[in-house]
Each structure stands twice: as structure tokens, then as C-alpha cells.
Amino acid sequence: MKPIETEEQYLIYLRRLEENFLVGSDLPSGDPLVAEMDEIAALVREYEETHYPIKTNWWIELNVFLFDVKYQFRRIRKKLLQSKPTKLNTAL
Numbered sequence: 001m002k003p004i005e006t007e008e009q010y011l012i013y014l015r016r017l018e019e020n021f022l023v024g025s026d027l028p029s030g031d032p033l034v035a036e037m038d039e040i041a042a043l044v045r046e047y048e049e050t051h052y053p054i055k056t057n058w059w060i061e062l063n064v065f066l067f068d069v070k071y072q073f074r075r076i077r078k079k080l081l082q083s084k085p086t087k088l089n090t091a092l
Contacts, residue, residue: 001039001043003047004043004044004047010044010051013040013043013044013047014044016040017040017041017044020033020037020040021037
């Protein structure tokens with residue numbers, strides 16, 4: 001198979017890969033359909049890596065952000081619990 005060069009080819013390969021998944025879920029490893037699926041998957045992966053790159057450290061940034069939000073929430077909650085009762089924080 002030729003490398004994927006256009007978006008149209010990419011979509012065709014994706015459709016073919018989906019069709020193969022639906023048909024060949026229980027095929028033995030030596031089946032020609034499995035070999036075709038492996039080849040298409042490699043071509044699709046190569047195309048996606050060049051045309052749709054994903055930052056590999058996005059999850060680290062997300063974890064840092066969530067940790068910071070959690071820390072800020074705990075800090076505010078602690079201040080509210082230690083403050084003198086008012087009408088507002090007794091309602092909470």
C-alpha cells in the first residue's frame with residue numbers, strides 16, 4: 001500500500017480499517033485481513049503523527065492545574081472553617 005498523502009485517502013483508509021474491525025474481530029493472527037489491518041493502521045498512525053501531532057506532556061500540565069485547583073479549594077475551605085461564624089458561612 002502507498003503512504004497516505006491526502007485527507008481523502010486518510011478517510012478512505014479509516015473507513016477500510018473500521019470495516020475490517022467489524023468483520024475480523026475473531027480472526028487468527030495469520031489471516032490476510034489481519035495483515036491488511038496492521039498495514040493500514042501503520043499508515044494511518046504515520047499520517048496522524050505528521051498531520052495531527054499531539055503534545056505528549058498535556059496530561060502533566062492538566063495534573064498540575066488540577067492539583068493547584070484542589071490546593072486552592074482546600075486553602076479557602078480551611079479559612080472558611082476557621083473564621084468566625086457569619087450568616088453567610090453558617091448557611092454553607
